[in-house]
Amino acid sequence: MSDNAYVKTRNERYEKYVKAVSPSTSPLRSLFNSFWIGGLTCFIGEGLGDLYALIFPELSVDMISNITSMTLISLAILLTGLGFYDVIGRRGGAGSFLPITGFANAMSSAAMEFKSEGIIFGTSVKMFSIVGPVIVNGVVWSTVAGLLHLIIFGRFGA
Amino acid sequence: MMWWEYLLNYLIVFAAGGLICTIAQILIIKTKLTPARILVLFLIGGIVLQAVGVFDFLYKYLGAGISVPIIGFGASLAKGAIYLARTVGFVGAFAGGLVRTAYGVGVAVVASYLVTLFFAPKSK
Numbered sequence: 001m002s003d004n005a006y007v008k009t010r011n012e013r014y015e016k017y018v019k020a021v022s023p024s025t026s027p028l029r030s031l032f033n034s035f036w037i038g039g040l041t042c043f044i045g046e047g048l049g050d051l052y053a054l055i056f057p058e059l060s061v062d063m064i065s066n067i068t069s070m071t072l073i074s075l076a077i078l079l080t081g082l083g084f085y086d087v088i089g090r091r092g093g094a095g096s097f098l099p100i101t102g103f104a105n106a107m108s109s110a111a112m113e114f115k116s117e118g119i120i121f122g123t124s125v126k127m128f129s130i131v132g133p134v135i136v137n138g139v140v141w142s143t144v145a146g147l148l149h150l151i152i153f154g155r156f157g158a
Numbered sequence: 159m160m161w162w163e164y165l166l167n168y169l170i171v172f173a174a175g176g177l178i179c180t181i182a183q184i185l186i187i188k189t190k191l192t193p194a195r196i197l198v199l200f201l202i203g204g205i206v207l208q209a210v211g212v213f214d215f216l217y218k219y220l221g222a223g224i225s226v227p228i229i230g231f232g233a234s235l236a237k238g239a240i241y242l243a244r245t246v247g248f249v250g251a252f253a254g255g256l257v258r259t260a261y262g263v264g265v266a267v268v269a270s271y272l273v274t275l276f277f278a279p280k281s282k
Contacts, residue, residue, distance in 0.1 A: 027187050031180050038179025038227070039172040045222035046171040065225065066261040072226065073266050081273035094182035097193050098200060099175070099226045100262065108270035112279040123274045127267065130194065134228070135263070137198045138205070138235045139255055145209040146239030146251030156244045 034095030037088060041099040045072055069100055076101035077108040085109070106130040167221065174223025197228055204232025209240070234259050 049068045052059070059067075079085040085105045089096045096102050110129050114122035128135065159167075182196050191199070207213040213233040216224050224230060238258025242250030256263070 030187070031183050034179045034183040035176035039174075039176025039223075042175025042221075042223045042226040043168060043172045045175075045226040046168060049222060068222075069226075069230075069262045070265045073262055074269050077266065077269040077273050081277035083277075093179075094186060094193075094196065095176070095179040097197065098179045098182045098228055100228065100231060101226075103197075103228065103231065104266050104269070107266050108273050111270040111274045112277065115274050115279060119274075123271065127270055133194055133198050134201055134231070138201055138232060138259075139252075141202050141205045142232075142235035142239040142255035143251050145205055145236040146243035146254055147248070148209065149240040150243040150248065150251060153244065155247065 030093045033091045034093040034098075037092035037095030038099060039095075041072070041095070041101055045069075045099075048072065072099075072101050073104040076104040080105045080108040081112070103131055103134065170219065171221045171223040174220040175226060178224065178227045178229065200228045201232040201235075204229035204234075205236040208233035208236035213237075231259065231262070 045068055048071050049064055052064050052067055056064070076085060079088070085096075085101075086109075089102075089105065097106065107127055107130070110131075111123045111127040114126040116122060117126075178200075182200065185191055185196055185199075186193070204213065207216065207229065213224070213229075213236075217230075217233075225233070235255035235258065238256070239251050239254035242254030242257065244250075246253075
């Protein structure tokens with residue numbers, strides 16, 4: 001067998017191996033998964049909000065939404081700690097990282113992954129390695145939005 | 159509210175949240191954008207929606223379907239920045255976003271720290 005033919009069959013075998021090992025999620029399946037996982041996360045969020053409004057009728061709408069997202073974030077981080085969020089993340093695609101639970105998972109999984117490098121230089125530094133762009137862009141562009149509104153509409157009641 | 163109104167409401171929330179995540183997934187498949195870029199894209203989308211005043215209208219109908227995805231985080235940042243800018247003035251614009259989202263970010267930092275102390279990372 002010539003070298004070329006050998007390389008060719010080797011590559012074919014390698015491709016077959018990669019195909020067999022990597023999870024076979026077709027694009028259509030990944031769309032379906034991100035739909036129901038993302039939808040379910042929002043569904044749970046709405047349910048928690050309604051539940052809190054029922055239990056604490058004295059709280060303002062803003063505070064209800066605050067404690068709702070706090071609950072979702074805590075649950076996601078707990079699931080990350082227990083190793084369950086990985087399972088969701090592998091299937092959910094955008095459905096698992098776009099909701100606020102994905103933000104929490106990105107933070108806590110980075111924090112846990114670098115635990116071996118120490119609490120300061122591992123956990124504390126790497127905690128923001130994935131969500132850093134979200135915080136930075138969020139602060140920058142929300143400041144721009146605030147300044148624009150101040151310039152265009154002026155102060156309240158002025 | 160009647161029971162079927164609740165049912166309809168929850169169906170809308172599910173469909174809206176699912177649809178937003180599906181759009182992000184389509185972007186991943188079609189454009190090869192990394193998840194981090196998609197997150198920032200949707201975040202800025204949320205800030206813009208809030209700044210032009212469309213978000214509150216959408217939230218009225220879609221509820222958690224639009225506030226739980228990162229769009230809601232962006233909208234919350236922008237709402238806080240706009241509010242403090244218009245009450246406190248120039249300096250308020252810099253603080254407002256973080257002030258309003260501090261509950262979520264704070265609990266995320268503390269919980270991530272605690273979970274690191276109490277759980278060992280799972281092997282990949």
